[in-house]
Amino acid sequence: MPEPADTLTAVPLGSSFGKNLGAEARADDGPVADGTLAEPAPRAGRRYRGWYRLISPVAVVLLWQAVSSAGLIPAQKLPPPTTVWHTAVSLVTTDSPAYGTLPDAMLVSLQRMAIGFAVGGTVAVLLALVAGLSRLGENAIDPLLQILRMLPLFGLIPVFIVWFGIGELPKIILIAIGTAIPLYLNTFAGIRSVDAKLAEVGQVLRLSRGETIRHVVLPGALPQALTGLRQSLGVAWLALVVAEQVNANAGLGFMISQAAQFLRNDVILVALAVYAILGLITDGLVRLLERRALAWRRGLLG
Amino acid sequence: MASRAAGIAGSAAADPSGGTGPAARVRGLSRAFDGRPVLDGVDLDIAPGEFVAMLGVSGTGKSTLLRALAGLDREVTGELSAPGPVAVAFQEPRLLPWRRVLANVSLGLRADDPADVARLALAEVGLTDRARAWPLTLSGGEAQRAALARALVREPGLLLLDEPFSALDALTRMAMHRLVLRLWEHHRPAVLLVTHDVDEALVLADRVLVLASGRIVFSGPVDVPRPRDRDHPGLTALRNRLLTELGVNTEGQ
Numbered sequence: 222m223p224e225p226a227d228t229l230t231a232v233p234l235g236s237s238f239g240k241n242l243g244a245e246a247r248a249d250d251g252p253v254a255d256g257t258l259a260e261p262a263p264r265a266g267r268r269y270r271g272w273y274r275l276i277s278p279v280a281v282v283l284l285w286q287a288v289s290s291a292g293l294i295p296a297q298k299l300p301p302p303t304t305v306w307h308t309a310v311s312l313v314t315t316d317s318p319a320y321g322t323l324p325d326a327m328l329v330s331l332q333r334m335a336i337g338f339a340v341g342g343t344v345a346v347l348l349a350l351v352a353g354l355s356r357l358g359e360n361a362i363d364p365l366l367q368i369l370r371m372l373p374l375f376g377l378i379p380v381f382i383v384w385f386g387i388g389e390l391p392k393i394i395l396i397a398i399g400t401a402i403p404l405y406l407n408t409f410a411g412i413r414s415v416d417a418k419l420a421e422v423g424q425v426l427r428l429s430r431g432e433t434i435r436h437v438v439l440p441g442a443l444p445q446a447l448t449g450l451r452q453s454l455g456v457a458w459l460a461l462v463v464a465e466q467v468n469a470n471a472g473l474g475f476m477i478s479q480a481a482q483f484l485r486n487d488v489i490l491v492a493l494a495v496y497a498i499l500g501l502i503t504d505g506l507v508r509l510l511e512r513r514a515l516a517w518r519r520g521l522l523g
Numbered sequence: 524m525a526s527r528a529a530g531i532a533g534s535a536a537a538d539p540s541g542g543t544g545p546a547a548r549v550r551g552l553s554r555a556f557d558g559r560p561v562l563d564g565v566d567l568d569i570a571p572g573e574f575v576a577m578l579g580v581s582g583t584g585k586s587t588l589l590r591a592l593a594g595l596d597r598e599v600t601g602e603l604s605a606p607g608p609v610a611v612a613f614q615e616p617r618l619l620p621w622r623r624v625l626a627n628v629s630l631g632l633r634a635d636d637p638a639d640v641a642r643l644a645l646a647e648v649g650l651t652d653r654a655r656a657w658p659l660t661l662s663g664g665e666a667q668r669a670a671l672a673r674a675l676v677r678e679p680g681l682l683l684l685d686e687p688f689s690a691l692d693a694l695t696r697m698a699m700h701r702l703v704l705r706l707w708e709h710h711r712p713a714v715l716l717v718t719h720d721v722d723e724a725l726v727l728a729d730r731v732l733v734l735a736s737g738r739i740v741f742s743g744p745v746d747v748p749r750p751r752d753r754d755h756p757g758l759t760a761l762r763n764r765l766l767t768e769l770g771v772n773t774e775g776q
Contacts, residue, residue: 418617425593425611426631426673436630440621517621517657 300487305494308487320476320488327495329472333389334461334499337396342453344397345404346446352405353412354438363409370402374456375463382468392464399460400453407449411442444518447511454507458500544606546571546681546713547592552601553737554587561587562599563737569681572711576724579734580769585717588734589683592715607680610673610712614686616666618658618673625654628673644676645669647709648702664695668702675706682712688723700726704749721765722753731761733768741768 282302288294289301296304312323320326348366351358374395381391415438423433465474473492480488549567553560561584569575579585591599593611618627629641645654648668658666667687674682684703688696704727707714718724724731725745733741743764747757 418613418615419619421595422613422617422619423631424595425609426677428631432631436619436622440619443621517659519657 297484298486300490305487305490308485309491309494312488312491319479319483321471323476323491323495326471326473326476326492327499330461330465330474330496331499333392333465333472334396334457337393337461338400338453338457340393341397341400341457342404342450345401345449345453346408348401349405349408349412349442349446350434350438353409353442354434359409366402366405369398370406374399374460378464378467387468392461392469395464396457396460399456403452403456404446404449407452408442408446411445411449412438414445415441444515447507447514451504451507454500454503458496458503462496545569546573546607547605547715548602549588549592550602552588552591552599552603554584554591554596554599560737562591564601565734565737565739567732567739569713569715571680571713574707574714574716574727574729575732576716576718576728576730577732577734578719578721578724578765578769580719583734584737585719585734586685589685589715589717592681593683605681607712608677609681609683610675610677610679611683611685612667612670612674612687614689616658616661616663616670618661618666618669620658622658623654624650624656624658624661624669627658627669628676630673632676641672641676644672647675647706648672663691664699667691667699671703671706675710675712678710679712682707682714684714684716686718689718689720696723701750703727721762721769724765725758725762726751726753731765733765735768735770741765 285299286302289296289299300308309323311317312320316322348362352362352366353359377398378391378395381394385391385394419437419441420433423437428436462474465472466478469475469478473495477489477492480486480492545568547567547569549565552562552565552567554562561582565584565588567588577585577588587596587599589611590596591603592605593609618624619630622630625638625641625645628644629637632640634640642651642654645651648671650665650668650672653661653665653669658669661669667690670687688699691699700723714728716724716727728745730742730744732739741764743761745751745758745761747755751758
């Protein structure tokens, strides 16, 4: 018998920088922040026969290696997997004057991501609570977020450079906004979709406002908020990649722009692969969180 | 809205024990939806420990009256008081699906050890072994028993039951009737049971009311000792009277 997650997961449509941004079927229930980023999750069914899903990617890598070894593609344009691997190893083990080391670059990028994501996520949940729990809050906050949502995020970069310079701040703000919008929209919709009958139960049981939020509102909004969280992760990684390539003197994006100047496609591929792997890891963490936090729904699904 | 706006919250602290006054007192209670009156000056007293069943065809305001007593309707006018704690069991169990059964029962409970008290309540309704279960895995009857435990664990002076058995199958419903009577005899809350099942009212209640056109048009005691068989001859006359009050033609029976 297939596990429930299989039935919920749609076919992947594509990926951006190797990151498959999760949005299960539930995403249809509410507003989706950015249609181009709300790609369905491709990696369900990990527990059973999950390794079947590795066959096609491994086949592609083998084909790539074969084509390169046969000399059909110039190594200058697309270096073979073995070269990329060796480059990765040397980037980890040696401190090159042009690129620094890979772990250092990763650390810088991860730190930007973590700060931006934490700030954007916290602000989004707070705004969603205020807007979700009162009509006044909705009227004050929702229009602003709807406007912000329609602004092209990366079109803000030149403005941010004028306002905040070229340091860490504009990058972090960009990531924070990218995180906040999908999370806000989904959490807000999740709060509004909480069953009014359950809210009445809270009233009858004389729950305080805090108890009602903790026991009724937040758990009720959680499924959709987590869908939003996975969309947010996708947008945030994308924002990181873009922000790092516009102006940076450290991090994975800096490594890529340096490598582009030296025509080192192998280095670029290593950096892209690291982005992809980090994206997969964070998406996996949210999936794990979903599994634990939404355990109560298994009764419904199976 | 009239100045005598009703509200349970304000009166809850008046007499927590239920005291010697009625467990619920309603005077001139009215409620209109979009100008259409649903309750039109209802007067009702429920004595402490009294089991009252309220009948009425759909749309006569039974649930509206119950929701007003539960403090869920702030738009009613008239006088309304229920001195003791009020608990409600709805037609649907309304358990929080994301809290386990035990946590649902102990939700909002102000006790030194809410979990222990809730465990006792679950034992009373025979759900000890489902304490750790998620509500979505319960059967309809189990879920409704959990909802009863959640209501009774608060030791209410007034227990409001809003057609809590109507969604259950006939056998489960009969088992629930016995359970409710046992719990009522043990805890002795005043009960207001809203139902449209005449036999259910006759089997359970001390007194049966009929609500029609927004007023209580009939109130009479059920003078048959419990446990009652629904075919008890002493219930026949009252059943016919109730069916007549409800507009059901009993001629020729």
